[in-house]
Amino acid sequence: MGAAEGFFERRDAGRFTATEYTRGPWDAGSQHAGPPAALLGRAVEERPGARADMRIARITYEILRPVPIGELEVTTTVLRSGRSTEVVEAAIAPIAPVGAAPVMLARALRIRVAEESVPAVVSGPQLPTPGEVEVTPFFPVPWETGYHSAMETRFTEGAFVEPGPGTCWMRMKVPLIAGEETRPLDRVLIAADSGNGISAVMDIGAYVFINSDLTVHLHRHPVGEWACVQARTSVDAAGIGLADAQLHDEKGPIGRSAQSLFVAPRS
Numbered sequence: 001m002g003a004a005e006g007f008f009e010r011r012d013a014g015r016f017t018a019t020e021y022t023r024g025p026w027d028a029g030s031q032h033a034g035p036p037a038a039l040l041g042r043a044v045e046e047r048p049g050a051r052a053d054m055r056i057a058r059i060t061y062e063i064l065r066p067v068p069i070g071e072l073e074v075t076t077t078v079l080r081s082g083r084s085t086e087v088v089e090a091a092i093a094p095i096a097p098v099g100a101a102p103v104m105l106a107r108a109l110r111i112r113v114a115e116e117s118v119p120a121v122v123s124g125p126q127l128p129t130p131g132e133v134e135v136t137p138f139f140p141v142p143w144e145t146g147y148h149s150a151m152e153t154r155f156t157e158g159a160f161v162e163p164g165p166g167t168c169w170m171r172m173k174v175p176l177i178a179g180e181e182t183r184p185l186d187r188v189l190i191a192a193d194s195g196n197g198i199s200a201v202m203d204i205g206a207y208v209f210i211n212s213d214l215t216v217h218l219h220r221h222p223v224g225e226w227a228c229v230q231a232r233t234s235v236d237a238a239g240i241g242l243a244d245a246q247l248h249d250e251k252g253p254i255g256r257s258a259q260s261l262f263v264a265p266r267s
Contacts (some may be wrong), residue, residue: 006162006178007035007150015095018069021174030066032147037061037214038176038190040090040106047076047088051248054086054110060215062105066139071095078112083090126162127248128156130169130186130226136160139204150174158198166198167230184222188247191227192216192257196243199231208266209233209241211259216247226250229257
């Protein structure tokens, strides 16, 4: 695959090619869940007939199996449509073989908005800005090109190689879709799935802590190029964990994300 200009290349309506920038750190043939999460969020917002006076307040992803790097099809379905809320489902499936089952699903709640209609009430810490901290490298990855090389990361607390809570500013180096404008929502959704890596509490060489879901709640529409994930992971001795994170942009808190984790010793 040649040099890419985005995480995905659009082929036609609903069809995309995943580039090497989507590659995750564990399997050379599978994507990091962040890029397809952002692509599904974009599909919910761009679907034909989508109301301009609504925006995503909550989106939950089910990662059914590893998302392959290759040709993919994205579909959307309106599950409920009301005056003030709607629920939209989006799915990603490989194009080949024909009729392949979805590998990732998203179910989004969109709520009608009216600017300045109610008083704003916001609480949460103000973090050091990304300009106040240095670039922090990813943990070692066995290939040169992937999600790790397409994202800029700057920790204000912790690091990928330090166990415990972490706070990390993240910025995309390439667009979500080659040749198309990157939106602030893309930037948040592509970063939110990194919470378990940002706040890893176990040695990544000795244990796996894989999430099969991701839920993002947003009380404010994000702005700017940077998204921050302020994460903490808890693990029970039975092998179930939770990575819980507060999400920020440079103006302040915007919401939360959570990931359920399967935790086990590496074989």
